[in-house]
Amino acid sequence: MVQSLNLAAVRTTARVILREPALALPHQRVRDISELDFAELREAGCHGVIFDKDNTLTAPYSDEVHPRLAGSLRRCVETFGAERVAVLSNSAGTPDDPGGVAADALEAALGVHVLRRRHKKPRGIESVQRHFQCDGTALLMVGDRYLTDVVFGNMHGMLTVHTQQLTTEGDNRVAQAMRRAEDWLVARYVRRGVRAPPHPLALNSWGPGGARGRS
Template sequence: MVQSFNLQGILQSFRVMVSPRLMVPHIVVRDIRDINFEQLHKAGIVAIAFDKDNCLTRPYGHDLHPPFKDAWKRCRDVYKDQVAIVSNSAGTPDDKDDQLAKALESSLQVHVLRHKEKKPSGGQELLKHFDGIKAAKVAFVGDRALTDVVFGSNEGMLTILTKDVVTEEGDNPMAIRVGVISFDGDYGNG
C-alpha cells in the first residue's frame, strides 16, 4: 500500500512556518516503552491515540513491533476502550475496503479511526470518536513532528513524539525526508 498525495500536509506546513511551536511536542520519548501510561492517566489524560507506521508497526504493516508488546499491554490496561489509532494509511481513502484498518483492529485490539482528512488535519474526527472528551484530556503519540505533533497541537492535545522509528525500510520516501527532525537530550519518562 502506498499513501496518496497529502495536500493538507503541504498546506499545513505553511501554517507551521507562521507558528513553528505547533511542531514542538510536549513530551519526547525514545519509543512507546518509555511512556508512563499510569502517570499520564493520573495527570488527567483519559484517552490516547497513536500514529501507526513506525510508532507501533513497521510502515504499512499491521503487527505490533515485538519489543513493544509489554508497553502496548500496559497502555490498553490503563486506557481500555479509550485507545485509538490514526494513520495516514490505514482507515483513509487509500485503504481499499478498510482492509488494513480491519487487520490492525484484529492484531492490535483497538479501534482504527476511519477518516477522510490526513494528518496533520482531521483532529476533529478523532475528538468526535472520543465523544465528549476535551482535547486537553487526549494524548496523541507519533513519530513525525510535521504530521503527528502538528495534528495533536492543532486541537490542543498533549503531544508525545517518539524519537526512534521501527524501520525506514518500505516507508514513504517523502515522509522520511520531511519527517526527520532531531530532538536530542534526556527527556526522561513521560
C-alpha cells in the same frame, strides 16, 4: 498501500514555518512508547491515547505491533481500556483504504480501534471527537512525525509525544527525506528557544519543552 498526496499537510507546514513554529514542538520526546508511564498520565487527567501507526507502533507497512512494544501497548490498553486507545493512521482508515480493509486488519492485529475518516492528518479531528467524546485537552497524541502527528495534536489542544523512528527497514525514500527535513527544522526551533504550547497535563518530570536532551 499507495498513499495519495496530503495537501492539508503541505498547507499546515507552511503555517508552521511562517507563523506558528511551536505547533511542531512536542511536549515530550522519547525513544519509543516503552518510556511512557501510562498510569501516571491517567492519574494526571489524561482520558485517552491516540497512536500513529508506522514507526510508532509497527514497522512501516506492517500490521503487527513491533516486538519490543507489545508489552507497552498492552499496559496502555489495561490502563485506559481498549475503547480509550485508538490508532490514527495516514493510510489505514483513510480514503486510501477503500472499504476499510486495511483498518479492519490492523484492528484485528493490534486489538484497538482504528479511526476512520475522510481526511488525513493534520485534518481529521472529527473522527477523534466522535470516538472519544471529550475535549482534545484530555487526550494524548503519540507519533514519530513532527509535521503530521505532533502538529495535529497541538493544533487540537492535545498533549503531544514524539517517538524516534522504530526502523528504517521497509520505509520509503520520500518518508525518510521528510523525516530528515522535519528533524532539522525542529532542532533549529529548539536552538531558538521555541517550546511546545502550554498544556495542563504536561508532567513536571518532563521539564521545559519535554526535551530530555534529544533532538
